[in-house]
Amino acid sequence: MAEPVLRVENLCCGFHTEDGYIRVVDGVSFECEAGKTLGLVGESGCGKTVSALAVMGLLPQPAGVVEEGRILFRGEDLAATSHDTMRVVRGQQIGMIFQEPMTALNPVHRVGKQLFEALRLYESGLDKDDLTARAVELLEQVGIPDPVRRLREYPHQLSGGMRQRVMIAMALAGQPEILIADEPTTALDVTVQAQILDLLRELQQERGMTMIFITHDLGVVAEFCDEVLVMYAGRIAERAPVGRLFNAPHHPYTRGLIESLPRMDTPSRTPLNTIEGVVPKLTEMPAGCRFSNRCGYADERCGREVPALESCTERSAVREPRDANGGGDTEAVEPRAARHEVACHHWQRLAA
C-alpha cells in the first residue's frame, strides 16, 4: 500500500467544561489513502466532527484541546505545528465543508464577499476583477447557474442545495489535496442530496482529491466510500473496506447500524430495526466497552475491560462479492490486503 496522505495516530481530544475536562475523542487512529474516500460514521455525538476539527486545527478555543496523538500530513505533525503553518495547511492542503452551511456562511455578507475572502486567504495580489472571475469560475464548477447574480446575493436568498454548493466552492477555493466533508447532504432532500453527491464525486475525480466523508447515513457510505471507520462514543468500533463492512460486520454496533437501514425487500409496515438505548453521556461512560449498556453480547468482561482494536482479517474467512451490488460469485480476500479491525471482546461470535 502506498504511504497514506494523512495519518492520524491515537488522537485524544476534549473540552474544558464547567464540570471539568471531558475527553470526547479517545484514541482514534486512521489513515487516508491518496484519491480514496474514508467514511466516518456513527450516531450523533460520537466525535466525528470533533475529530475532523482537530485535524483542521479548528477545535473551539479556548475550551478545545488535543491532549495526545499525532496528525501526520506530509511528514509534519499538525497537532504540534505552529499556527502559521496551520494557516497554510488549512484550506490549501486540507479543506473542509462544514456541517451546517447556514452557520458556516455569514448571513450578513453577500456570497461574493465571502468567496473573495476565502480566495484572498490563499493568494495575495488579486484585484476585484480577478476575484470576481475566480469566484464565478468556482460557482460554475459547483453547478450554480447565473453565478454573477448569485455573488450579489445573501445566503438566505439561496436554496439549501445552493448554499451547500457555495460551501463546497469555498472549501475548494484553496485547491486542497484532502477534502473533509462533514454531513454535506444531511439537511437536503433526497434529490438534492443525490446531486450534491454526484458533484462531490465528479470534483474528486477531476482533482484527484482524497476525501474524508462524515455522515450518519450508511446508505451514502455504501455508495461513496472506499473504507469506513465506525465510531462509537469517541472511540473506533470497527474499521473495514466498505464491501466487507456491509457483508461481514464484526462489531455488534456496526451490525445494529446496518440492520437499522430501511430495506426494499421487507414487507411494507414492517417496523424498522433500531438499536435500543442511547449513547451514554460523556460524564457517565461505562468503564469497559462503551457499547456494553446496549449490546446483546455483553458479559462481565465487557463491563470492566476496554476492548482493543484488533485485526480480524486473518482469522475470519470473509469473502467479498465480485460486483458492487453484492451479487455475483464471491472471491477470496487476500488476508492482509483488506484491513479489517474491530474493538470487541467477542467479535468471533459475530464472525462465525
Ligand SMILES: Nc1ncnc2c1ncn2[C@@H]1O[C@H](COP(=O)(O)OP(=O)(O)OP(=O)(O)O)[C@@H](O)[C@H]1O
Ligand atoms: N465546544 C464543545 N464543548 C463541549 N463539548 C463539546 C463541544 N463540541 C462538541 N462537544 C461534545 O463532543 C461530543 C462529540 O461531538 P461531535 O460534534 O464530534 O459529534 P458528531 O459525531 O459530529 O455528532 P453529529 O452526528 O450530531 O454531528 C459530543 O458529546 C458533544 O456534545
Ligand code: SF4
Ligand atoms: S466488547 Fe462486549 S459489550 Fe462491547 S461490543 Fe463487544 S460484546 Fe458488546
Ligand SMILES: [Mg+2]
Ligand atoms: Mg458532527
